[in-house]
Amino acid sequence: MRWWRVALAAALLVVVQVAVFPHLRLFGVVPDLGLLLGVAIAYRHGPEAGALGGFGAGLAYDLFLETPAGLSALAYALTAHGVGVLQAGMLREPRGATPVIGLVAGLAGGLLFAGIGILAGFDALRGTRTLEVIALAATYDAVLAPAVFALVNRFVDADRTGASGFTIRS
């Protein structure tokens, strides 16, 4: 894995997230592309790389949000780290796993974001609507997860895996 490619992918996804997805809201929510990037890296390269990738993408996204900077970064890093740890314990990769990973990571990332945000005093995250938003955004993440995993596969790891994808773990 080359880190400049990770940085480029993160920048691209954040620009798409900020400029394009507000026009493509589903049921009023946008997905978390940065979170999916961190999770995809964690799935391929382990918890450490995933946490770093998620942290960078989250921090870049934070620059465009009203919530305190560092909140998305922390939520993405912890979620990606968790996915990396869980993946390391798996004996074999189940078929069609990426949407499920996207859904679970979206739920975990959303709950972490809201929980830490409330602890940090950002009261706008309180309320039952927050849980609804997290569930909807996680579903959106599940739909987009295969595309982001493919991006990591073909762009970030292009020189290591060729076209075959999830075969080599560092």
Place this chain on the structure above:
Amino acid sequence: MAVHRRASRRRYVLLVLVLTSVTLITLDSRRDDSGPLGAVGRAAHTVVSPVEKAVDKVADPVGDWFDGLTDRGSLTQENERLRRELEELQDEVRRAEEALRQNRILRELARLPILDDVPTETARVVNRSTGNFEWTITLDKGTEAGISPDFPVVGPAGLVGKVVESWNGGCKVRLLVDPLSGVGVRVLPGLASGSAEGRAGSERLRLELDSGVAVAEGDAVVTSGLENSVFPEGLSVGEVVEIEREEGGLGTTVRVLPWTDFDELEFVRVLKWVPGQGPVVSTTTTTTTAPPSTSTTTIDEAD
């Protein structure tokens, strides 16, 4: 041994990331957008602004085309209804113009500020909330047009919100319905006043009033413009749609539905009004005389 060392390093990296995040959250929670984080944020917005504008130019016609395709039948009926309403409203406009003329004369006599004297900047909405937990819009004009944080923003139907961040080429406006938003209001025709606040995910504002106040559904709500208020007095906000009176006379909670349809906003006006000070007069334009009771702030448009 190697496995143990690798696990330790993994935990160390995660610890560093957590500590960095917590530090950033703590620093940014106390921000006033003047620190290094604010500067980085403005730089990021400046870089992404052209992309937002380009995407909006493509997304808008495509969205309109899809809307037209799915709503064609109802659009014909809506068109007929709107024509009838237009005829009725034209008569009301004539009467309102006369009332405005009288209002202006009375305000001049009472030495109160007149909104017509506030310089404005018309801007286009190029983007909406970038996250799931904020209710904002992004405009296509910013510091280059003399737009600064805290300037009020109005739409065709009334108050929209206030500018919270501006950069070269755009600005972000926090909508009235955002949970961080609060606006000092008065319920007409009485004198009941309070702070109307947004609530997460709700299109209605929440307004707490004293228990004894006379307020009814359908009453108009306007900005109160009390001392140091963020918004000037008399801007239309919305109407009362629900009233809950607490048992034991502990107070009255009022739900206010804003007149502005935030999803349909395309163009808005930014009022160059500094809270607690009054209208901004640019040094590059001809200086106009402000009303005697209003102080005037001067901002050089060059910055």
